[in-house]
Amino acid sequence: MYADEAQNIFHAIVEVPRWTNAKLEIATKDPLNPLKQDVKKGNLRYVANVFPHKGYIWNYGAIPQTWEDPNHKDSNTGCSGDNDPIDICDIGNKVCSRGEVIRVKVLGTLALIDEGETDWKVIVINTADPEASDFNNIDDVRRLKPGYLEATVDWFKRYKVPDGKPENQFAFNEEFKDRDFAIETVKSTHEFWKALISKKTNAGEINCINTTVSDSPFRCSPGDAEDVVKSVSPL
Secondary structure (H helix, E strand, O other): EEEEEHHEEEEEEEEOOOOOOOOOOOOOOOOOEEEOOOOOOEEEOOOOOOOOOOOOOOOEEEOOOOOEEEEEOOOOOOEEEEEOOOOEEEEEOOOOOOEEEEEEEEEEEEEEEOOHHHHEEEEHHHOOOOOOOHHHOHHHHHHOOOOOOHHHHHHHHHHHHOOOOOOOEEOOOOEEEOHHHHHHHHHHHHHHHHHHHOOOOOOOOOOEOOOOOOOOEEEEHHHHHHHHHHOOOOO
């Protein structure tokens, strides 16, 4: 999870590059959790363009080694976790690639309530961005990228409406929480992940097979992992 723990710099995996529509995500039920395009009713899933936006309006992804525990009711939102890694929205200038791993600085978070589940959206900036040093908290986004936070709320509120679903709701009256709150939220989901990967909590359908967590009962050998990769169809 950490790129630099002392500085609270995190790794993030880009699932969906900015301006694209294919809904790729970490497939938590598959061995080794690959990136795959979501399938709904037998069809590949794409996010509609919600005027005036084109596709996703940030590099969208997740922080590894985090888990929003569906068995835990969040004291701030009153809703349980969505059973996925915690999501990030990278506001940096670079359009990243699918599967790219970037180092990010946390700026704040938005509490989306998605069909009754807590689904944190952590606002971050790529530390490699030339403007990264100017962004240290959510107020810097409001000041230096005017309209971006409002567009973010608008996008998350309406992106499912073209599919016939109602507008999404938010905790905190649609307000963004600041950097410190967001960092603590990320760290709490890391603790939930540690309980998950050590079998201290029920994984349900999540596949916890991994090659790197030394004390995890789910750890497999590199050879076993290679067999998993060879057993699936090519990219």
